[in-house]
Amino acid sequence: MKQIYGVIGDPISHSMSPDMHNDAFTDQELEAYYNAFHVRPDHLEDAVKGMKAIGVKGFNITVPHKTAIIPFLDQVDELAAAIGAVNTVKYENGQFIGYNTDGLGFVAGLKEELHESLIEKRTLIIGAGGAARGIYYSLVSEGIREIDIANRTVSRAQQIIIENPYEAKSNSLTIQAAAERLNEYDLIINTTSIGMKPNVDEMPISLQHLRNDAFVSDIIYNPLETKFLSEAKKKGASIQNGLPMFIHQGALAFRIWTGVEPNIERMKAIVLKKLGG
Structure with missing residues (x-):
């Protein structure tokens, strides 16, 4: 069974993260799938609980949840705590741990x-x-x-x-x-x-x-x-x-989740294609 990863936001349909990460999972021969989840602010706490319940291994957070999600996490690393925002969450030893790779x-x-x-x-x-x-x-x-x-x-x-x-x-x-x-x-x-x-x-x-x-x-x-x-x-x-920032924050998240270094140039090519560039 493939491990589940994803991104939550409101709106979320525009996100290019699924294209980038799913290609990276395939390229690295990892049994995983990355999905975009539309989560409204009033459903954020329930969404986090639900993701832990179904065994989501990691996910990204985009607007407007980067700060609001912090109270619903088990731990937040030092830099993310200083920034006051989380954009990456990893499931580890039964806990959701927040990071900021932006x-x-x-x-x-x-x-x-x-x-x-x-x-x-x-x-x-x-x-x-x-x-x-x-x-x-x-x-x-x-x-x-x-x-x-x-x-x-x-x-x-x-x-x-x-x-x-x-x-x-x-x-x-x-x-x-x-x-x-x-x-x-x-x-x-x-x-x-x-x-x-x-x-x-x-x-x-x-x-x-x-x-x-x-x-x-x-x-x-x-x-x-x-x-x-x-x-x-x-x-x-x-x-x-801003393309290098987007790609590298995604690559850092991928590394946090999997311990594997993704192909940066391949990620860049995926995003450029999506942008029509």
């Missing part, structure tokens, strides 16, 4: 592209939601010490900084203030949904003061090149979309 997936994708130390990179994160928190804590845990956060509501950015359990030198800024100081940053990361389909003409921040030697990253991967990235490229900056 930020670590972003860092893995970034390292793959940069091929150099991140520690000296002065960094700006745009946005202060769950993705920003995960990326901020993961970057700080990797040794980056100068990371600022810009957000429309500055207090939300400040809260992430205050609650950070690691050593870092950070400032919270308005979007306008960050735009005026953009030439100070080596690495600029958009963690908001601004520029995602169908609002493809929107940008999270002005790039007027962007340096041509900066590296600009956007966690959006649909479209594969947002206006934010397109404009950064025109100014000479190096760019990266």
